[in-house]
Amino acid sequence: EPEVTQTPSHQVTQMGQEVILRCVPISNHLYFYWYRQILGQKVEFLVSFYNNEISEKSEIFDDQFSVERPDGSNFTLKIRSTKLEDSAMYFCASRLTTSGSHEQYFGPGTRLTVT
Amino acid sequence: DAKTTQPTSMDCAEGRAANLPCNHSTISGNEYVYWYRQIHSQGPQYIIHGLKNNETNEMASLIITEDRKSSTLILPHATLRDTAVYYCIVKGTTDSWGKLQFGAGTQVVVTP
Numbered sequence: 001e002p003e004v005t006q007t008p009s010h011q012v013t014q015m016g017q018e019v020i021l022r023c024v025p026i027s028n029h030l031y032f033y034w035y036r037q038i039l040g041q042k043v044e045f046l047v048s049f050y051n052n053e054i055s056e057k058s059e060i061f062d063d064q065f066s067v068e069r070p071d072g073s074n075f076t077l078k079i080r081s082t083k084l085e086d087s088a089m090y091f092c093a094s095r096l097t098t099s100g101s102h103e104q105y106f107g108p109g110t111r112l113t114v115t
Numbered sequence: 116d117a118k119t120t121q122p123t124s125m126d127c128a129e130g131r132a133a134n135l136p137c138n139h140s141t142i143s144g145n146e147y148v149y150w151y152r153q154i155h156s157q158g159p160q161y162i163i164h165g166l167k168n169n170e171t172n173e174m175a176s177l178i179i180t181e182d183r184k185s186s187t188l189i190l191p192h193a194t195l196r197d198t199a200v201y202y203c204i205v206k207g208t209t210d211s212w213g214k215l216q217f218g219a220g221t222q223v224v225v226t227p
Contacts, residue, residue: 004158031212031213033213033214033215035215042217042218042219043153043159043215043217044217045214045215045216048212048213048214050212055211055212056212056214058214089156091158091159093158093159093215095213097211097213101164102147102149102164102204102206102210102213102215103149103161103164104159104161104213104215105161106158106159106160107158108157108158109156109157109158
């Protein structure tokens with residue numbers, strides 16, 4: 001069964017460093033998402049991506065964040081200058097759009113630890 | 116998207132049915148009820164969705180009341196692996212971009 005994959009599973013970085021989190025969505029899906037979950041808190045939407053551009057983003061997704069689909073298979077989230085409060089699980093998800101269906105398929109997540 | 120209300124937690128005995136309620140009294144006609152779950156430290160997992168008819172798949176059944184103001188997710192024979200946080204989310208078909216807004220959900224603990 002096709003699945004969303006994410007790498008790395010755990011990333012440790014120092015404050016101020018840039019990180020790139022990688023995702024491979026399900027191959028025929030058209031909508032891509034990033035969510036994050038700070039330890040003990042709710043899953044929060046960050047950004048959605050469709051047709052090679054951002055379709056929606058949350059207040060969390062400020063200028064420090066960017067997304068890219070560089071090669072038609074990977075979907076990346078870049079954090080330019082990490083802060084301690086960026087420490088969280090980051091989940092990628094993808095969706096095959098059919099008549100407004102909202103079934104999203106999530107990856108296993110990347111745990112980002114900023115020290 | 117309509118707001119949902121779920122109990123904070125519930126316990127269920129292994130092998131028994133788990134019935135998870137969700138209230139969505141402000142749901143509108145074009146909004147579906149979706150259920151996801153999140154096993155500890157894993158990504159959320161889609162379970163099932165429905166509009167007004169009852170739905171069943173290999174994972175669960177979804178019962179939606181006639182007035183659509185509430186629904187129940189049924190796990191027919193709960194196993195220890197069903198221990199997770201279960202989220203009820205209402206989404207409209209007109210929302211093309213489809214961000215999911217997760218609440219606190221219901222923490223379900225299945226005990227032996």
